[in-house]
Every structure is written in structure tokens, then in C-alpha cells.
Amino acid sequence: MTAPAQPTHPRRSDATRAAILRAARERFAADGYERATIRAIAADAQIDPSMVMRYYGSKEGLFAAAAEFDLRLPDLTKVPPSRLGETLIRHFLARWEGDETLVALLRAASTNPGAGERMRGIFADQLTGAVAIFGTDPATTGRRAGLVASQVLGLAFTRYIVRLPPMADADPEELIRWIAPTLQRYLTGSPDEAA
Amino acid sequence: MTAPAQPTHPRRSDATRAAILRAARERFAADGYERATIRAIAADAQIDPSMVMRYYGSKEGLFAAAAEFDLRLPDLTKVPPSRLGETLIRHFLARWEGDETLVALLRAASTNPGAGERMRGIFADQLTGAVAIFGTDPATTGRRAGLVASQVLGLAFTRYIVRLPPMADADPEELIRWIAPTLQRYLTGSPDEAA
DNA sequence: GTCTATAATTCGATAGAC
DNA sequence: GTCTATCGAATTATAGAC
Numbered sequence A, B: 001m002t003a004p005a006q007p008t009h010p011r012r013s014d015a016t017r018a019a020i021l022r023a024a025r026e027r028f029a030a031d032g033y034e035r036a037t038i039r040a041i042a043a044d045a046q047i048d049p050s051m052v053m054r055y056y057g058s059k060e061g062l063f064a065a066a067a068e069f070d071l072r073l074p075d076l077t078k079v080p081p082s083r084l085g086e087t088l089i090r091h092f093l094a095r096w097e098g099d100e101t102l103v104a105l106l107r108a109a110s111t112n113p114g115a116g117e118r119m120r121g122i123f124a125d126q127l128t129g130a131v132a133i134f135g136t137d138p139a140t141t142g143r144r145a146g147l148v149a150s151q152v153l154g155l156a157f158t159r160y161i162v163r164l165p166p167m168a169d170a171d172p173e174e175l176i177r178w179i180a181p182t183l184q185r186y187l188t189g190s191p192d193e194a195a
Numbered sequence C: 001g002t003c004t005a006t007a008a009t010t011c012g013a014t015a016g017a018c
Numbered sequence D: 001g002t003c004t005a006t007c008g009a010a011t012t013a014t015a016g017a018c
Helices: A015-037 A038-044 A050-057 A061-065 A080-097 A099-107 A113-133 A138-161 A172-188 B013-035 B038-044 B049-056 B059-068 B081-095 B099-107 B113-133 B138-163 B172-188
Strands: none
Touching: A015 A038, A015 A050, A015 A061, A015 A099, A015 A172, A015 B013, A038 A050, A038 A061, A050 A061, A050 B172, A061 A099, A080 A099, A080 A138, A080 A172, A080 B013, A080 B049, A080 B081, A080 B099, A099 A138, A113 A138, A138 B138, A138 B172, A172 B138, B013 B049, B013 B059, B013 B099, B038 B049, B038 B059, B049 B059, B059 B099, B081 B099, B081 B138, B081 B172, B099 B113, B099 B138, B113 B138, B138 B172
8 A cells, every 4th residue: 555645756766676577577487486586686687686675675575576467357247158268268368478477476386385375366366256247156156267277277387387398389279269168168067068 | 227137135225215205205295396405304204314315316316206107097998988088087186186296296397397397298298198099180189188288287286286275175076077078078079169 | 324514505684885 | 776795594415434
């Protein structure tokens, strides 16, 4: 809640802060939480390591700032019910194909408790919320959202983290054609039954 | 290829080695590669840290020994074609529900290059091999295996690593009912089309 | 085989000059 | 705001006594 009461003039340090966050996201995404060092991040941003501490207090604080992520899910009530699956997977792919924040979060979530907690928040709150809105049986909403998360995060894990060749090299449109029916069934179908 | 030419008598150190590997799997599974220290593993196994080095040479060597993993996939040619999906997901869940080796591998694969390489080997060789055997179009075998890996690893990631509540608390049989049709379509269907 | 001692790094974080 | 210098802690790995 750091609401700027007065329209403060843009600080000269804002550019520095942005450079730090950009370098931090790159390092966290490439190396994970433990191996991404403050020294390396500062070197990438071409500043002194002590400035990172000054601006963000600690390594945890830096990660918290760098791993801020919003799924920006569309309003599912405005989507034709038969195209929910395609809409979702297309959105996810586009959302993080050009933003490595989620890769940073995903890699860090395996070893850093705080990152795991944030991951749970994003997919248990944002995704569950979006699924709940469009009117499935409330008793099954959590499970449907969890299943969608499992396929969507499994795609991200195999494509961006482990880089299994068939997934890392695949054309996005082909992935969408394969995975859309899966999400469609998780959202609107029932087990056993076809999409 | 260290074939024991003579039936060597069981060394007294075998029990120690097994205790080390057990402790290593627990630590790697719980903390990831970097935060699982040789000191902590040795303490868990109630031996001296230097013995770990003596037996396994390095931390990398210890991990390589502890993260040995075989999917033990069944022969898919002997499975009724309509039950391929259920057979696979049931096998996966049973295979690692009581063995934390895969959890150790999964958590380490996010940050350790060697673990990632092993992960690729397991899912690109063992799984692709099993899928290739039962006679799909060779041109699509890799993609089908990759899609299966994405859903199966996504399940493991959300259930055992990040522990999203709806997935971590779910009854295995319900997960099987939801996910079996997904794998079935990835193995035998085509995109767009229903299971 | 087992242990002590320690080498050689590396890291996050702090203190304080300018 | 920026930088140098450094602390204190933790790590893997090695050397060598017993």
C-alpha cells in the first residue's frame, strides 16, 4: 500500500530498478533461485551489487519483486462455451511465450518455499476464480481448475524447463490443437466421457 | 560395465551405501539439488560426511546414484487398445506414489543440468520407446510421447512439488478417471477429435 | 574404514567513506 | 546515491592421522 500521495517526480533510480528486475528475471529463469546470485544479477544490470540490497532489502525481496505475475485471464463468461479450451491454452501460450517471468517462477518454485507459495496463489486464486465465474457446479470447480493447471504447467515444464525435444520444438498451433480438447473436457466435461 | 567376475562376498559397506542413498533421495526430493547438502545427508544416514565423498566421489556422483530411475513401463502391445490411457496413468501413479526417486529427480531437474539431462533421457527414451512399439505412425510417435509426458509430469509437478490443494488432496482413482481419456487421445487419437 | 582438520570458494549482508 | 572493503557463515572437497 505505498500509495504516492503526491505525484512524485519520476526518480532517476527508476531506470536502474527496472534494469535490476529485468536482469533478475533472466537469471532466476535460467538458473533457479539458489544459483542466481545477487552478484551475477548486478553484473548483468551493470550496477554495484550493494545497490540491489539497497533497493530490495534482500534476495527474497528481489525475487518477490521480480516474480510478480498476473495470468491476465480473459473473462470466460464472454467466450463461446465450446471454445473455452482453445481460448485458455491459446492465452497461456501467448502469455508466457514472450515473458520469462513465469519460467523464473516455475523454476524457482521447485526449491524455494516462497516461490511455491506464490505459484499456489496464482493458480489456486486466479485460475480457480476464472473457472468459478462461468458457472460450473461449485463442488467440482476446484478439481477442474487443478486439472487445467496440471496440463498447462506440465506443458510449460516440458517445453521451457526440461525442454523435451518434441515439446520444445513443437509449433504452438499444433500444441493448441492437441491440448485445447483436453482443457475443454476438464472445464465442461465429466471424467470418462469424451470431449 | 562393472561386471563382478567373481561372486564377491557382500561387503559390510553395502548397508552403509544403501543408507546413504536413501537419505540422499529424501533430501534431494525435499530440498532440491543445491539445498540438499552432503553434510545433511550424512547426518540423516548417521555417518561421517567424508564417507559420502569416499563412496560417491562428488555431490554430482551421489545424485547420479540416488536418482537412478526406471519407469518400468508395461509392454503396451499386451494392453487392450482401448485401455492404453488408463493403464499408463494408473501405472505412473502407482510407480511413484511410493517411491520418492522421481520427486527428487523432478525437483532437481529444474535447476541442475545433469538432472535435466537424465529427465530427458527417461521420458524421451523409455516413454517414446514404449509408445513406438505398439505401432502408431512413426511420424507422430515423438509428439504423442511428448504430450503424454506433459500431462503426466504436470500431474506430478502440481501434486508432489507445488502441491496445489485440489491435486495434492485428490483421490488417485478420481485422477485416473479424469486423466485416462486424455492420455488415450494423445496415444491413439488425433488433435481436435474426441477421445 | 573412519574420523579430524582444514583448504579453497562463494555467498548474502553490513558498515562506512565519499 | 554509489562504491570499497569486509564480515560471518556455509559449502564442496582434500589431506592425512589412526
